[in-house]
Amino acid sequence: MPVLFGFAAIIAIVATVMAISRLNAVHALLYLVPSLLAVAVAIYALGAPYLAALEVIIYAGAIMVLFVFVTMMLNLGEASKRQEQQWQPGRGWIGPTILAALLFAAFLVSLLRAGPPTAAHYVGPHDVGLALMSTYVLGVELASMLLMGAAVAAYHLGVAVVGKQQKATEAETAAKVGAP
Amino acid sequence: MTHMGLLLAAVLFVLGLAGLLARRNLLMILVSIEIMLNAAGLAFIAAGAAWNQADGQVMFLFILAVAAAEVAVGLALVLQLHHQTKSVDADRANHMRG
Numbered sequence: 001m002p003v004l005f006g007f008a009a010i011i012a013i014v015a016t017v018m019a020i021s022r023l024n025a026v027h028a029l030l031y032l033v034p035s036l037l038a039v040a041v042a043i044y045a046l047g048a049p050y051l052a053a054l055e056v057i058i059y060a061g062a063i064m065v066l067f068v069f070v071t072m073m074l075n076l077g078e079a080s081k082r083q084e085q086q087w088q089p090g091r092g093w094i095g096p097t098i099l100a101a102l103l104f105a106a107f108l109v110s111l112l113r114a115g116p117p118t119a120a121h122y123v124g125p126h127d128v129g130l131a132l133m134s135t136y137v138l139g140v141e142l143a144s145m146l147l148m149g150a151a152v153a154a155y156h157l158g159v160a161v162v163g164k165q166q167k168a169t170e171a172e173t174a175a176k177v178g179a180p
Numbered sequence: 181m182t183h184m185g186l187l188l189a190a191v192l193f194v195l196g197l198a199g200l201l202a203r204r205n206l207l208m209i210l211v212s213i214e215i216m217l218n219a220a221g222l223a224f225i226a227a228g229a230a231w232n233q234a235d236g237q238v239m240f241l242f243i244l245a246v247a248a249a250e251v252a253v254g255l256a257l258v259l260q261l262h263h264q265t266k267s268v269d270a271d272r273a274n275h276m277r278g
Contacts, residue, residue, distance in 0.1 A: 020199030096201035150249030
């Protein structure tokens with residue numbers, strides 16, 4: 001399991017570095033998918049197979065589909081890539097890298113003080129389900145309400161854009177039909 | 181082993197933070213937030229594996245729900261902003277008037 005975890009960790013880190021540094025949004029998303037899949041393998045190696053499956057289905061599946069769909073819908077193309085090249089002279093990364101390195105140093109210090117490393121225990125779906133439906137049942141209800149609210153909000157925000165676009169195309173076709 | 185899990189979570193979180201600070205493309209900012217949320221969830225799972233408790237995995241499930249809700253609303257906002265400004269530049273939103 002440590003070997004599997006090591007492989008997954010290396011792939012996850014490399015893919016994430018590629019994902020945050022790509023100029024084209026579609027390329028970044030394509031690199032993010034192997035990153036999330038590698039994290040799923042790492043989660044499996046840590047002894048949580050149920051959550052590894054959920055990571056593949058929800059993160060690498062549902063959320064990525066949403067991202068890819070919106071990126072394709074925006075249809076950014078060549079102009080946005082040129083704009084990105086103007087934004088990325090390289091110097092823009094200095095400040096963020098220093099801040100991130102400081103935070104990472106803080107993480108490292110707290111990890112080194114955390115005491116001797118322990119073995120990863122296997123916690124199966126049965127225990128997770130029991131905890132979810134007994135101790136955390138209120139949290140499950142709240143999560144369902146949050147998702148419902150998010151769906152309503154996304155519909156409300158999206159319908160204005162899509163409705164306007166539809167009206168514009170309808171007006172265009174009406175003008176074309178009316179012109180001759 | 182669980183220390184390595186926490187270390188991986190720290191590296192991924194820091195990478196997401198650097199991307200969030202450095203990029204100006206709204207889509208890439210959302211991607212960086214996803215990376216950070218995912219790293220936080222991984223830290224919860226490593227902690228749960230260290231203590232032999234299911235609570236860490238339950239927390240990851242809640243983070244999953246929050247990430248899904250966040251990305252749905254966030255992408256709808258990106259669509260709306262792209263419709264108004266014809267760009268995914270975060271700086272274009274600095275002159276919103278109502």
